[in-house]
Amino acid sequence: MDAVTASLEVSGLAFAYPDGHQALFGVDFSVARGERVALLGPNGAGKTTLVLHLNGILTGGTGTVKVAGLPVGRQHMAEIRRRVGIVFQDPDDQLFMPTVREDVAFGPAAAGLKGAELEERVDRALQQVGMAEFKDRPPHHLSFGQRRRVAVATVLAMEPEILVLDEPSSNLDPASRRELADILRSLDVTVLMVTHDLPYALELCPRSLILSEGVIAADGKTGEVLADDELMRAHRLELPFGFDPRSVTMGA
Amino acid sequence: MSHISRILPVRAEELRSQFPAHRSCKEFATSHYHRTVHVPDGFIDAPTSAVTGVVAAAAVAVSLRGARRELDERTAPLAGLVAAFIFAVQMLNFPVAAGTSGHLLGGALAAILVGPYTGVLCVSVVLLMQGILFADGGLTALGVNITNMAIVTTVVAYAVFRGLVKVLPRSRRSVTVASFVAALLSVPAAALAFTLMYAVGGTTDVSIGKVAGAMVGVHILIGIGEATITALTVGAVVAVRPDLVYGARDLRQRLQLRVGGELVDAPAAEPAVPVAARSSRKVWAVGLVTSLVLAGFVSFYASANPDGLEKVAADHGIDKKTEDHSTADSPLADYGVKDITDARLSGGLAGVIGVGVTVVAGSAVFWAVRRRRTDDVSPSSTSTTAGSSA
């Protein structure tokens, strides 16, 4: 990128699991600060594997990952994990404390925040996702969509550089989907969204990457990528019934 | 459910919402009864409750350290989720005949699936929370309940399981068989432990022989149920994810090589200390036989010489008969201390002592062998889902 440090820089990333299965064969891409990028690709392309490299959960391959200039590695792990906020697919895995407030506070508290400062962070994060009234509720009292939003808040509370979302719209009803889209649009943070929901990608992300067979197969404007029938077919991507990306005028 | 609402002053809907899984009153009664077999307050006197409390606390402390050694920073989430699993699976109905159903206690299953330390922790946490959150089991009886149901079952089951796995051929079937026997013995062991506690600190005057008989008898039946469920469940897990079963750590899949177009078994990896492995097998076999002989011998001796026990009791002055409550000069006197020189009592007590010695001896052998082993590979390092994190 240019003078401003990229939010995320991945170069030459290759990785194989202990059982021998190689998932990534040299991934290269960059995401600029403030960008919203969709990561598309068929099942088994290596999207989740790639995501787990971004905050150092998976290591041992080759290549580098840099978050706002800081390389992902043993040395700065705590800071990397603060900068990269991953929201996994199942909110129940991420809301593991007895109340919403404690879940959102977990991240900043682990980083050393206490007292009034901690409360402030928690309140701000909950405001951002519109869940402030649910502060003292236990997670199982919330609907799925609400839990998803709180999961986003748990990560926002750490004031990350980049927000990585794994299938954010999956299992959400249309109203919750829209609520989440509004929240994501209102955030002032870099977003990398792994998704199968192509209309959602088109709505929120101006730029899309296609990860296929462990490499980046395409990188361009979402509208153009989705309109390229041959490209889509080659990587097992299909548009929903009746959806014509060329006819979409608003959104990204 | 409607006829229940005529007996209890609650609305049928409330009951239905609380117990959705029930389809008949009988099912409700039997399954619910089983859920509350935890010992309540007042059953065991204060001093004994205190002592068992200390024993339980010590065992839990040891297990905390052991679990952390094995699971490191993953201890809290893994043990917590396994505890949640135990808590949930205890509610699973295993129907026996029309209306009645059995339930899993889970101590043996926990020990075999996640090891003794984590197993003790999980079941202890379940019992602790049941006592505090659901008023299930007396608060002063926590020591008794945890010692019986979390510690004795888990330790006995694991000791028996390890012992059997060492002497049986290395296969998945052996793991299942060993699970069955381990669980089968764990339940009466807990019953006997309870009988021992009752003998020392029971607040009622029922003859120890009767209690032992009733307890052990019923619990052998329960043990068969527990053993069947445990063996089947362990078998089910081993079939899909053997790497998750602590007890099956030694079963590793034989790798194959493709040599000249044909599949050939890879040479088995050299065991770390081959001599020790062979001799430890011998130790286990000897240990088991010794325990059994010891049990038989001590029981025989004890029952053949009840007068011997009486004499011992008289020599040590523990045969004081206390009848007059109002002139008691010590608090202990009022708890109905049984006369240990009672013939029936000494006979029953002998049996208890016999098995008690067996359990202690067996466990001692197990601990001794365990210490000498080199560090085992824990299941966490064979996990293929994610590499190490920092």
Next chain:
Amino acid sequence: MGAGHAHRLYRHGHSPVHGLPPHTKLAATFAFVVVVVSTPREAMWAFGLYAVLLALVAYAARVPAGFLLKRLLIEVPFVAFAVLMPFVAEGERVEVLGMSLSVSGLWGAWNVLAKGTLGVAASVLLASTTELRELLLGLQRLKLPPLLVQIASFMIRYGDVIADEMRRMRIARESRGFEAKGVRHWGVLAKSAGALFIRSYERGERVHLAMVSRGYAGSMPVIDEVTASRAQWSYALALPLSALVVCLLGWML
């Protein structure tokens, strides 16, 4: 979420008892039950006084009598054992309604019933006036090892989730025409239990990943701490201390 048998006892409220710090309530309840268990069974009047004390607490906590009694009914199956005791105990016997009952057995039955019931009542009052996370914080404040409290916290958080998965498995089985009616069906049930274990363990691994992603490095970050003033301690300890007075009187009289 389905809760199966886990009928939580907590009743939301704003009474003075609800407002007490959890560790004071835990300590007070435990001390109270210890005092009750240490009371001689012959002092029957003492147990009556204990019941009155608990009734006062229930009144202060605005816990309705019906709620309390209903919970007692459900949690007292050891009544059966107590009823059996006069028939099987040893010692001198007495004639009651044409039946020969053991005197010590009758005393034993009374002992177990009185102390057991009072213990359950005290536990129910504690659980109904203290929120879940408060109970956990209170246990931690009372020096229970933090790792143990954390395990308990996860157990409670995911207990319902796993019970729910179990329920879904049952529905799936029944939708395929399977109904467990006897021992021969245990194999299928055990396979479900096995699958449930695997799912639970894997979820544990995923929870660990989520924790690590948010900066977890081995020990739980401190988010809340409970403190109690002297006044609050005095208020809470009023129960066990008055019980202690009764107990001592019971020994002396």
